[in-house]
Amino acid sequence: MVEVQERAERELDRIGPVLTDLGRLFTDAGEEIALVGGTVRDALLGRLTSDLDLTTSARPDAVERLVAGWADAVWDIGKEFGTIGCRKGAWTIEITTYRSEAYDADSRKPTVAYGDTLEGDLGRRDFTVNAMALRLPQREFADPFGGIVDLAHQVVRTPGTPEDSFSDDPLRMMRAARFAAQLGFAVAPEVVAAMTAMAERIEIISAERVRDELVKLVCATYPRRGLALLVETGLAARVLPELPALALERDEHHRHKDVYEHTLTVLEQAIDLEDRLPGEGPDFVARFASLMHDVGKPRTRRFQGDGTVTFHHHDVVGAKMTRKRMKALRFSNDTTDAVCRLVELHLRFHGYGDGEWTDAAVRRYVRDAGDQLERLHVLTRADCTTRNRRKAERLRRTYDDLEARIARLAEQEELESIRPDLDGNQIMEILGVGPGRAVGEAYRFLLELRMDHGPMAPEAAEAALREWWAARP
Template sequence: MPSVADSMVALREIAAAAPVVALANAFARHEHEFALVGGPVRDAMLGRPVTDLDFTTSAQPEETSAILTEMGAKIWDVGRDFGTIAARVLGETVEITTYRAEIYRDDSRKPEVTFGDTIEGDLVRRDFTINSMALMLPEMRLVDVSGGVEDLLARKIRTPGSAESSFSDDPLRMLRAARFAAQLGFEVVPDTQEAMVRLADRLDIISAERIRDELVKLLCAHDPIPGIRLLVDTTLAERFLPELTALVATQDDHGRHKDVYEHSLTVLTQTIEMEIARREDPEAGPDIVLRLAALLHDIGKPATRRFEPSGVTFHHHDMVGAKLAKKRLRELRFDNDTVKRVARLIELHLRFFGYSDQPWTDSAVRRYVRDAGTELGQLHILTRADVTTRNRRKAERLDHAYDDIERRIDELAEAEELAAVRPELDGEQIMALLGVKPGPVIGQAYKFLLELRLDEGPVGEEVATERLLAWWATIEKDAQ
């Protein structure tokens, strides 16, 4: 953590920004308190980039809107009922929230909000001490009622008051604890962890969308593993991702197979390392589809584990895992495209293994590319990351084999435009050659030509026409 002097310099720089000065002066003219609060204060003090400007004020939402309108700011509601107004001020997007207190009732998915009167009362109700600091503006006075500075220095995550009360008021805070542990590399203090265990079932009142969003934020961390471990250890993951906690039950104390849970975490770590190393755009964000696939790629193993004379087997765990992932991600309200792509990666993640024993034909390589589709680059990373063996010779053999398949894909792509594998004849040409109208037979003919393309590569329109007519003659003969 930077020195106190450096932290104050960072805070002064934020406070000196034109939009912040304009806002602070406007609220002061209307005799309302105004403060930078939460994440921006924390990140500035840690020397991290400040990407969001969150403010709190004594002004009621309608008063905030009036002040912003007077400033000529563009305004939109992101949660007026919860006291939050968003605006664009001098080119900067900001959120301003009225001092508040909120709690969840036992059977409610939404907080009940009441507005407060003091900055101290507002800060005490926030999630963690490191997020419970405010910089009063324009006077530049730091308000820290719960020891947030001390916890930043100690790299600790704790609630301002009773953890039971905090997590009862907003159970999502338990997931936020895991996320901050991963993002900041901080430790959640023991009594807060114990409260997470006791109140895990309280998470059931939170909407799937909010849980999904926290999971995504956690996976966006450079190292999400500490947060994932915390979710599993406190049984929170069991409430929304039971397939992950089921991997713990497949741990093997007798050495008959590798620890599936620890293997999955290692694969996720290696996936993130490769993803970052292979990014063509340094500004690109984390690949959530790939990270979800890495975390969940073996969730089909518990259901398929069999103890056989030859050893432990997990036959078809790729297919079972893909189905489980689809079901779980849909329940978490992930969009259809994400669900489809994650499931495809899980379904294909075993396809490569065995290539090193018997290199594939060109036809098999083409099918691999065809089946992976737009996820081919992600499949390359996931498949490589799935190698966690401690046997150096085996690891090197698999690495060299995948080098070879990537080389062959590149060579075939250059020679055959492999990324756009399609028959030489399109639907209109097929109908003209066969003298038929649109219908199921066109799809059958297209599939025949696609198989021809995959098996033999580009054959040209003339040969494709000859083979199609020969196929059609056989179809007509069988129909007689």
């Protein structure tokens, strides 16, 4: 415990001037203010970021006036919920009036009532590890619910009864799973029991809020923990039913894998391969595609006469199911399109065999993957979960070979932007036609020609186009 406190002091010293300034600014005005919630938790964990959360006795209008002359910038986007945001140097700060939130039985939005004490504000927070505060400017630690002990023991627990907490805001049930995924903490048995008993309450929460929690969970350090908890408690059946549906009953001869466990393993293996992707940090599209890549299997499972099991076309069916779910969760079209393309293409590589694909087939693989090619590499590699080392090594070598061929062709041709050798204007001029269906058909003919034979000289492409046009019925 002493080590935790010493680590927190080191972290807090980094923002000492900001804390001191804010503390004096508010206390001189007769108001209380305290560093609170996740900021205090992260300071105790030694992972403080540039985002600071504070709570105060001052009402939003007063907060806005107090920080107006001190902060570099001020915004009131969250004012309706008692929050004023501002920026001071490198720090992004949110200051929220003491409050309590509750949901009516059928409401999707919280009603906000302002509180009068710090202790009351802490009591309405989701978990004990987020119900700690540091009074400013004196840095007096407030922990009425034992959050520092739960932090030391790595347990997610609610300040009051979990039933009361989840009644106030049912989204906290998903947040419990998210914290397990982010921090690697265990969730207290009474919290798990309440999540299970109250799972149906999640249905009053808006799709957007559920989506945002799901994204945070999937992008966490230990997403498998959080996802398993959602499945165990029945929450997944209500927000992502495709996931628990993967827990198929195995046939008596155990001739196919546990698809649910396979999926979670693919997700973890995709995470291990994220350093292959551009950018920094978790890649939601690659992770969610890994999670959804086999969701079509339950609908396509067929038992053969010899006892074997097939899942024909589960890639196409899974892509359609994924699109429907992501639309229901209000994901953007771009994110949905990216994930669905990966789900639909995740089996394509298995037609490669031992390298029998022609260059034309490799070009089509690149064209169909489009800007998701690097993620498709990750998903395809992660999808190998066999315990047969020889088979796994063979698959790895084969995919290495495919990537090498893609790289060689890319040096010779601009694979990422494959276009016919003649554009639409040239097609119309050569054929003497105006815009219309014929131009589109000609364009597609030339694109297939480009795929099969690689780049062609304009004269050769024109000759092929004229021959195709003359033979056209």
